[in-house]
Amino acid sequence: MKNFCYAICVAIGALTLTVCAAESTAITSNAASSPHTAQDMGNLYYDTGKDCGGNTAPAFLCSGIIIRETARPVAGQSYYFWQPSPSSLHEGAVSFSYIRHDARFDKFKSNGSHGYTLYPLLGKYRYSGSDRKIKLDVLCSFPLDGWTDYRQNEGCGPDTTYLKQSSPCQGQGITTAQQWLTQYKSGDGGLNQSNGLYQCGFDVSEGSKYGNTAQAFYATIQARDMFNDVSFQEQDELRLTVWTTDVDPSVLPIQSLFYIVANSNDDGGQGLKDAQDDQSDYYKVTNGGFIPIIRITLPQSSSSDFDFHFIASDQFVPIPSN
Template sequence: MLTNSLRYFCLLTALFLQIPCAVSADDPGRSVVLRLQQRFDDIRPECSDGSAAINCNGVIIRAIRDTSNPAFWNPSPENVERKGVSFSYIRKDVGNERLAGDSGLIMAPLGEPSEQPLTVRCVFPLNAATDSRIESCGTEQFPLPCHLSGVVDIPTWQAHFAEYTGTKACYFEPTAQWFQFSIEVRQHFPHPVHRTLWNEVVIAPWPENIPDKLPLEALYYSGEGLERARQMQDSFMAATGKFIPIVQIDLTRTPVFYYEPKDQRVQPN
């Protein structure tokens, strides 16, 4: 049986698209899409426990460059060396229209129970060239987070970004206050095109070869990325024996998330 929240969003989606509401407990792909859309539309600045919004709303995604890698979920040696794995965070008020890649993975909210909890190390309003930063977050000039470097409000951030841009600017701590601020400053970029691009969230590397313990919720594709998403679905099934749904993301439409049985290489048991 559907929960009340899933039933509500199913009905809203059905009304908007003028299609039947056909989600059931036996249809995990469609249930996932409804959860993703619900979190995407939830723009609360913090969770009920006062922690950063990434723990309870929005959607955490990671573009995967080599989808033919049978262990695509593992941090790379470079990720381990720099102590960071790069993700993006999408939410209705983030405003981006583009993703870092056309296929990848989606994580469940970090505040939900998981056999392998994940830890956010730092956040950026824009792609920040974290592969060249000190431990993925700081720079030689700004080894400390933004608020300890004098960047504490919109005017000081605008001046800072104008001088250092995204690749050399300071980083934000992943507290509720500064995580939300990293979203709010996106409305104040010097060039509107910046807001259409993705932000960056750095998460600490996790142990290798534990796909069934990670909080993986789905795989995604956009544009021409379906076959690459199918490669990852095959790899995940081979490693775990479990179905993980492929969903389409289109940030220029409403709703943003779509699930089609024909997109799946395999079907849920």
């Protein structure tokens, strides 16, 4: 788009968009440097499709946002935000969450203030040079935090405490949100229990032996919606295949860096600084690679939504001209 004003503010939650542009042009995600990333994320967030074109094409492939909170290294540690942790390497998978208009929560597991998001693999908002990016497969999904550190099989399998109940949902004959909720409520803590090991996770992996992974993932979303007042207070969980610590970060399908704010008066504080440090690390290691920092406002109630904003002054490294 010609003469695009980089001082852009995208208020997706209020369904408004303020831009400065000389002409009207279709907005796509052709460049990771595009300030349109915030609008793309908003469009993905409000796309509540059940699948991406078939029974084996779950909605996460083309809608919603796969998101991960991260932490900056403390004294004596040295690592980059894109590197998997030792535990993730051992387990063979990395934990993410999924946000969409029908999959909302008010905080991350560790009350994290920054992290990164991934491009979808399919659809209008996929990275245009996706052939240059490695594919990160989603293995399983949990309507609530799955306590996956304690589970077998990349965190998608059972835990010995509840060997039957914590095994993959479809293997127990659980294929719908109502069936999942009925089992979850049967635990000692009932609907308000805090033991994530009692729930089962849905196998949504490519080539799953259970078939219809699109329905399985949609059941994950529907289960949250069925008890939104409870699920709103806890994030969902996806497990993705792990990558190596020495991977070239430019081949990872990273869509954005983000920092969290509670409202319009929140300046981002340490979260913004950490996101800027992450952006600087990526820029240096990739010899000028740019990932936009997006300001994300958390929902304040179970009936409100995430907001996404690109702010030029938040960017710590030069914004590419195209």
